[in-house]
Amino acid sequence: MARILRVALPVPLYTCYDYLPPPGPAPAGAGRGCRVRVPFGRGRRVGVVVGTGDHTGVPRHKLRRAQAWLDPAPLLDEPLLSLLEWAAGYYHHPLGEVLDAALPTLLRQGEPAEWRAREHWFITAQGRETDPSELKRAVRQAQLLARLQAAGERGLDAAELAEIPGQARRAARALADRGLAVSEQRANPELLEGEGCEPRPEPLPEQQAVLDRLQAAGDGFQPILLEGVTGSGKTEVYLRATEQALAAGRQVLLLVPEIGLTPQLLHRFRRRLAVPMAVFHSGLNDRERLDAWLAAREGRARVVIGTRSAVFAPLPEPGLILVDEEHDTSFKQQDGFRYSARDLAVMRARRLGVPVLLGTATPSLESLQNALSGRYAHLHLRHRAGGAAMPSFRVLDVRGRPLREGLSPALQEAMATHLAADGQVLLFLNRRGFAPTLLCHECGWVAECRRCDARYTWHRRAGRLRCHHCGDERPVPRACPDCGSVDLRAVGQGTERVERALAELYPQVPVLRIDRDSTRRRGALDALLAEAGRPGPRILLGTQMLAKGHHFPDVTLVGVLDADHGLYGADFRALERMAQLLIQVAGRAGRAERPGEVLIQTHHPEHPLLHTLLGQGYDAFARAHLEERRAAGLPPFAAMALLRAEAVQAGQARGFLQAAAERARALTGSEAGGVMVLGPVPAPMERRAGRYRAQLLLQAGRRAALHRLLERWVPGLSELPAARQARWSLDVDPQDMF
């Protein structure tokens, strides 16, 4: 064994630390990629060995000995570890924290990277004979007994037990005491096993073209932007491509945005593919997450599906990476290690020499530009399966119109027509709560968050004022705190308010509100979606949640209540986001026999890009918008990095950024020309959660120039005296300017 170990530790420091190897003989596979437990300061940490050697610049007396090897062989294989090192460099983030983001919690805590036997519960013969109602007062036990009876021979594993509300394990032990249930330890938790029972439709020519392209790539890197409208069969391409890779003995990684929102996609993979799969989603507990990670690492899971962080899933036999809805902003981590899972997926594919397929109906301008410039292959699915027509768009000019709780007469008329014809209506309003503002009609006071530069949203049903930015909450005042008037009024519309209005306007039509408030309870979203899927007239009203993943075949009319917000947003990406949202929302509607209609309410009906989008489609819009970005020198024609800072006092954040800016300007002058240092400026919402925020933007025409500067600049920032009073973070390729 080498005499010195270089260890990355989970601390926000840009240096690795050198240690002597642990006492005793090293395991045969010990070395780079293994975890070690080391003394650090006066505590102990779990670190990852990133290098070994015989020399160190650390003076002898400082060098300490690692305590123990935690892995007999590398936990992270070379391709994955070097990807993480690359990512740490690209995002200018400490390697130890990058590794931390990539590893399941239990592994970070030093848990062995092994399956652990888990409890599995079964019904006994006596339990089978017992009527649950006999356990009168023990309701939980009675419920569990019924579940165990239903589960039969299969029984319930620890994970299933954990999903039952209440203290199910306690109830299980109580049943065991009565002789109604038994448990046994199972060494190998079962993996999710696909059923492979769904028929495999013959690929259409456009779909076949994608598959041919992937086949031709063989063992090589091949990025493909797959642009296909909703219903054009992207999922079928994913499935076929996955089958091809599986047949070649390879694993497939599928990244999806917020998995809870795409059960339909998951369901299809499960039905179609008869292989073990590992699914990473937010509902997993630490042990389940580790199990999924190990299943991927051991190659037992042939398909790995997950959200953002699944891009770091270990894959010993990678063959294909798929990114669904590649434009989705949830692929970008918004705090700490701010990586883009989509971009890392492409880099990982490139380093592994495997194809990567980015699918979407509305490509991000970044990916589109990569396709147009020839860096990515650009393939289309232009036809909706079964020949369904795309919905027709109509802009509703609401200027000067009498709006009833945000609904124009024209929209109400259209709704009446569609509902009378047995169609469903989907209304989109990206604002939950009853009203975004509570105003005193007497003196003009508005309810403002005490910790943010924002207004409280009035949640009428809950009887609370809530700040959507910091989560602060308080009761609704009965009278104005300034003048004592009781004439407090709601200004503006949220989903709760529109829901009320709809109940009055269409008393005979059920209204389903789908937003974060109405789906907070476990299973509530599934229940609402099931309800929405039933035939018959119905109004679906919701926020962003409605725009993603789900398809509502009986919806024939989509109404976008307020498109104005996106048209003149502060962020240069607002328009791109708006266009993607409009197309995605529109894609929720209609099927073969009943093409949908989309109505968009706006005060800016003349907006040129709205015209292009609705008249000529997303592609035309995107190309026109790309030209604007090019002319303005904005991404994807420029590289950006945003240094954010926040502090208790307004001047502290700014002071730090000012010092940082001076350093950056000194560096751009000499070594790293071509980088603009813009700011510091206050953040768009300067005060948030009681802290003042400011930011400094770095922009360069060439990515390489930006990175040359960042390399010299970032590691020294924490040494600036002003850095003490501010909390700061760097965001490379920021998606939001907030």
Add this chain to the structure above:
DNA sequence: AGCACGCCGACT
């Protein structure tokens, strides 16, 4: 990030 060390105000 933690966590020590280290010098100046209100308290058993």
Add this chain to the structure above:
DNA sequence: GTCGGCGTGCTC
């Protein structure tokens, strides 16, 4: 006279 405020420096 002490307990404790958070400024500053370090962690192999």
